[in-house]
Amino acid sequence: MAPRLKIDGPLGKGLKKVLTKRLEKAQRLLDSADEDLETAVHDVRKEFKALRSLSRMIRHLVEKDDYKRLNTHLRDASRELSSLRDVHALSEAVEVLIGETGVAADEREPLRRMAASSATTHDEADPARVQSALRQARALLEPLPHLVRSLDLPQHDPHPYVEGLGRSYREARDALAHGFDTHEPEDLHEARKRVINWRYQLDLVALIWHPVLKAEVSELQALREHLGQHNDVVMLQGALESDAGAWAELEARQAWIDRAHGVRSKLVERSEHAAALLFNDPPKRRAARLEGLWQAARRS
Secondary structure, three states: OOOOOOOOOOHHHHHHHHHHHHHHHHHHHHHOOOOOHHHHHHHHHHHHHHHHHHHHHOOOOOOHHHHHHHHHHHHHHHHHHHHHHHHHHHHHHHHHHHHHHOOOHHHHHHHHHHHHHHHHHHHHHOHHHHHHHHHHHHHHHOOHHHHHHHOOOOOOOOHHHHHHHHHHHHHHHHHHHHHHHHOOHHHHHHHHHHHHHHHHHHHHOHHHOHHHHHHHHHHHHHHHHHHHHHHHHHHHHHHHHOOOOHHHHOOOHHHHHHHHHHHHHHHHHHHHHHHHHHOOOOHHHHHHHHHHHHHHHHHO
């Protein structure tokens, strides 16, 4: 279970403890990456996203340089590993495409083999580059526990934290509206990043009203996954449309490109429905309700 903030304890101390635990987990995952590279990279990048989301919530409460350093190190560490993740995302996109279209086995297996071959070739082509990326990520994380311990955060008043939460809710709501208006992959990808911020931040304070907020976090996770699958299918579609590389030789390539278009539309439609429910409240009302629940929980 993800570490959460104890709502009736010292808030600043508790948040720094959560950040520290996540940093320690990220380091452990990097140290064990040789055992299962794909799983370790996937899991550690989730930790980076959580850490960046939580640091974004408190950026107005800390020194500008401290926030910039924390965010930059986490961003750069994630980027070091992004290419290791992207190639395996193609295999995941293939499974989404197959699952959504229900094509026959003789049609889907060539696509699966192509994705698996790309991932294997990538992993085996340059092991030195893989190890270099892991070393760079470890080095970028190394100074962060000390930085987190040095942060001066409010201890007792939840209002400053609710301000950060409210801003993230508003940013996610606005980004989703824009993405659904344009349907551009870049805009939907940006909306997903804002949803991720809100999802991790709400989970941090879920003990305010655990059964209810936990359920909301679960629905936010589903929305995140719909948008993530859309992004992966966009990446796969780009590979299929390219006339360079092995994907250009795939049998029935145009049929798969057409299917990718259809699956993207389905995923956007699901995302719109979920977002309409999850982001129904105006931002000020959502923040006020959350703060009221927080205060009520502390009194009870």
